[in-house]
Structure formats: C-alpha cells, structure tokens
Amino acid sequence: MKTNKKAAIEMSIGTIVVIVIAMSMLILGLVLVKNIFQTSTESVDILSDKVKNEIGSLFTDEKADVVIRLGSDRTVKVKPGSDTIGVGVGARTLDGATASPGRLKYRLTLQEPAKENCAQKLGLTKANDLFLTATDTFIEFDELSGSNAFAIVQLKIPKGTAICTQKVLVDVKDTTLTDNSDVGRTFFILEVLKESVF
Secondary structure, X not given: OHHHHHHXXXXXXXXXXXXXXXXXXXXXXXHHHHHHHHOOOOOOOOOOHHHHHHHHHHHXXXXXXXXXXXXXXXXXXXXXXXXXXXXXXXXXXXXXXXXXOOOEEEEXXXXXXXXXXXXXXXXXXXXXXXXXXXXXXXXXXXXXXXXXXXXXXXXXXXXXXXXXXXXXXXXXXXXXXXXXXXXXXXEXXXXXXXXXXX
C-alpha cells in the first residue's frame, strides 16, 4: 500500500511538470507567431544607404524612372492599430542631371471609390486620412543623391478601420522643364487587414 501511494505522488508530480512545460511551450509559440506577423512588412523607417541602394537597383531592374520599394505585388499590408508604416519611393531625372532641391516632386492620389476599396468603404476623406504624407498635392522628395530622389510615404491605420484595399497612384513631375513634364507614374496597393487579437 505504501508503494502505491509513493507511485501515485510521483505520477501526479510528473504530470504537473509535463503540463507546466507544455503550457510554457504554447506561450512561447504564440509569442513567436505574434512577432513574425508583426514584422512581416516591407516598411521603411529611414532612408538608409541600404534602402537607397535597393531603390537605385529597382531603376535598372524595372527599367522605370519612378519606383516603389515593395515586393513584386506592390502591396503594403497593415493591421489597424500598428505602428506607422513607411513605403519607399524613388524617382530619377529624365536627363540624368543632378536632382536639385524642388526639381522633382511627387503626388499621391487615391483611386476613385470602387467596390470594396477604402475610398468607398471609409469615404474619400477618411481614406486620405490614413496617410500621414500629404495626398492630392505635389510635394518634394525627402532626400537627393545624384540624379535620384527618395521619399518615405507614411501611413498610420487607426484601430477600428474596416478591412479594405486601396490603389494609390504615385505621379512624379520635373519642375525645371518648361511644361512641368511628367517623369512617370507608378502605384502601390494598401491592404488594411483584420485587427490583430494580440
């Protein structure tokens, strides 16, 4: 009888240890998954040399004068309530001359309200408010290097924002040319995801 009690106590202690270890592993797994999903964006915080070089290589790869630093699908995915997100934009002068301050300017324009896009779901004013960078007006680039100009388009999606997508057009013009010639146009897509549980 004495051995049965001892075996039962050892069995219950062993079970408790296994449960504690299993719960610890579960919590660590959830924290890891949370961190992976929070950092899985191509966000740009600063225009470092690395970011500028990546944008510079996009000019060659895409054979374009206006480029966006995102993946091949040109989509930035953001969860409501997350930190400010930055999208890298680059442009270069058509003639290869040095990009002086104010020479190249860019404008962000949201695609008109359409089925399921943010402009339709939230209204055009609220959709524009998702952008910390001014929309619908030409503004100067943040940094210049040779014939290249670089900027960060900043977005902040508040908690409670509905799930939606929005096509954003990026137009660049050269103000030194007599007709304010367009350097080019590109786009990216903002995808507002479902709010995170964490």
